Amino acid sequence: MKRSILYRLLTAALVCSSVATIPGMALAKQTDDAKPQPLYPNATRKEPKSDLTSQKDSKNLNDGLNAANEGDSAKATPLLQGILSDSKSKYAKALAQQGLANLDYKAGDLKGGISLLKESLDSDALPNEAYFQLEYELAQFYIADHQDQLGIDTVEKWRAEGKRETADSYALEGQAYYNLQKYPDAITAIKKAQSMTTTPNASWNSVLMASYNETGQSAQAGALAQQQLDAHPDDPQALQNAIAVYANAHQYPQAIDVLEKARAAGHLTDEKNYVMLAKLYLISGQESQDSKPYAVKSLAVLKDGEAKGIISDNAANNILTGDAAFLADDNATALSFYEKAAPQATTGEADIKAAQVLLVQEKFAAAKKYTQDGIAKGYSHTGNAYVMLAQAERGLKNSAGAIAAMKKAAQYPETADKANAWLKKQGAH
Template sequence: MKHTPLFTMLAGAALAFSFAAAPAYAGGASKDKQAVQYPNTSRVAPKLDLTSEKEQKALNEGLDAVNAGDKAKAEQILQPIVDSSKSKYAQAIALQGLANVTYNTGDVKSAIPLLKRAIDIGVMPNDTYFQLMFELAQLYAADQQYQASLDTIAKWRAEGKKETADSYGLEGMDYYRLEKYPEAIAAIQKAKSLTDKPQDSWNQILMASYAESGKGGDAAKMATDEYEKNPTDSGMLHNASAILLQQQDYAGAIKVLEQGRSNGALKDEGDWINLVKAYLLQAQNGGDAKSGSAKALATFDDGVSKGAIKPSAANYKLAGDASVIGENDAKAIGYYQKGAALASDGELDVALGRVYFQDQKFAEAKKYLTQGLGKGVQHKGEAYMVLAEADRELKDKPGAITAMMEAAKDPATSAKAKDWLRKAGVGK
């Protein structure tokens, strides 16, 4: 299943799982009436059949154990009620409590049938019944059963005769996960129309759905607009810049990232690196290579000095590559050397060898190419071909032939290497 890897929230639905208020038995004192949450439902509320004060006490103790996170005690008290109580209401409340404590241990899959049984018994008061049905939809979503979540939301809405922003927000997330992007867009737009406090995750789903459905321009505009409303919000900055980069709007990405840099919102290392890359991508797509390289390196050095960009082989490779693009070999060597000291392979040693070869410093080129090949590199054939040329420049014909014979073993460079060897009179 393909999803736009832009947003940090889309891992699952945010749950607000809870259980019904502690039950009262039929002979007990009545409680103050609360506002009815589902006044338009056609469902007839069943009569309370909990008549045992002793059973009510046991339920309260079981639910207290649920609240305390004591799964063993909750199961010890509530499971017998599920198995043998004559009260359907008591069974349903006990099942709900078991579902809750099971969910709280991280076992969403096992919580689902427990909660479904509590609902299917059919004896819960209307408000509790519909509350649990909506929670069941959330559990299905958390368990990646997105169609089941949608079906449950539809049933909840049809029977409860109620529409809420949260229900459409969950529906939008379900549709997004099912790659039904037009439906996800419609659901999130409906959710936003029902509240003046939309969840940040809804905007993330909406932007991702725009991007996945070929409406990248809409996604970029929305992301930028959201960021402009909250220019010091690092999350909004990340979303906006990520979509702009995906849309190859490098100037737009640079604009928002530089704005975040100036107002303190640019905090995440990944966003600092994206600003470096945005300058390079702009330079490589119609911009000035030397100017773009200089801006990328200035950003990189600023990020390092502030501790935002951490020393790593990958980061120093990026800076070295930026230096090569800007034809600043001295800086490239410096960055590659720092990265090579942190690397677990020989890629940056080979990069150093290439720079030294370009500068006609063939002894240094041979040193680092040999060193890199010894550590292991992905494109061995290409590295051996450069090494062979360095040996040739050093008048080391046997070394050049040996290196080129190694290059001939790599399918990617085999033809060129064999042609070189043939012209050198080797292997006739």
């Protein structure tokens, strides 16, 4: 299924991180003081007894796990590897594997971490508190590694055997269902997660909105996005979510309204949102009988962003500003931005657009040069560029040059018919 604009626009914050935090790793021993309540008192798994008797192993294991929790790989790795190599305790080895798995995760080696966690669990040597912690962690690793169905299966096994339900586990499952494009299941899981806590993670709404959107429930997505934005008007992610939802539903006036309110309140400080607002005005203009008023507004937004130092001086932004000016019938401004973009761009687009303005102004020599430059840079619509070159040559009274350009245009499917008809008319076919 083709992903919508919502999926494309919502950057990394669209969906909650699959492994936002790694649970604190179990240590070899715990004092009786302030001992926490068991998390899995009703687990169906029969809990094995610890076989850790060596004080040396216990110390090395605790030191290694503490170092791994702190991200000190240089200290943790030899201690934990030493446990795997030398200890006779299955319990110690299983916890050492967890520690090494977390180091693999932090180093970006998810598959290595998954292998270690599976070995640790398969040893069946850990008490329930540590065992189920590792099982949940394995689900997180699977989802972070895009093995989403395995992640879901592992979460459900964790619930069934551990007899424990948490809001986070349903949110994790919702993320995985979203990744698998099983959007109704994602909606069910996220709503379940939200119902289980008074302080749901704000990022869960992003998954829910995206899932609503993918199932055609744009009204629900829009209502949720607006609710989130109204509650947190200065939250960049809430703003981004609302923009994406409205844009995806082609509700451009609503998207523009959200952005303009943010701009008026001083919350529009991101370049991509300024550019988005300018583009939305141009899109709205294309769908209107009179595009000029929208182009004028688009140009004003771009100039405002440039004046505030928010919009960068680069080829894409300068071409966009030139386009807005051209549609607003401000040819002088359009030409200045196209000419500014021409040396910045490598595709020839800015050169060809500058040539178009120059042809309108009947500045044929300059139009010829920009057209030739655009062709040299590999402008994608080469046939059209040669038609423009022929127009410039005719303006310069260079019939031979015009015929040569049209013969080139005749070689491209997009302009072959037009070029051949002209050449026939000129008796030059």
